[in-house]
Amino acid sequence: MKKEQINTSLYKALKSSFEADRDAAVATLEVYFTNPVGVAEHPDFVSDLREYTKKLAEAEENIRVLEEYFWSRDGD
DSSP, X not given: OOGGGSOHXXXXXXXXXXXXXXXXXXXXXXXXXXXXXXXOOOSOHHHHHHHHHHHHHHHHHHHHHHHHXXXXXXXX
């Protein structure tokens, strides 16, 4: 597929979805790191931190792949 033939609206929606996933993971990790008392009882913090770190890495990788293989005409 030629990059200029992509549907820009779909590209933006998909990229925004990955960015939202990334931002949610970062926000959750920040809460755990800066205020673990504010997190409801979680007996296994490390497991939870691993889960959100994986979500963050997955979202970042999805954004990277999307940008590497496709592009939007407005420079996104």
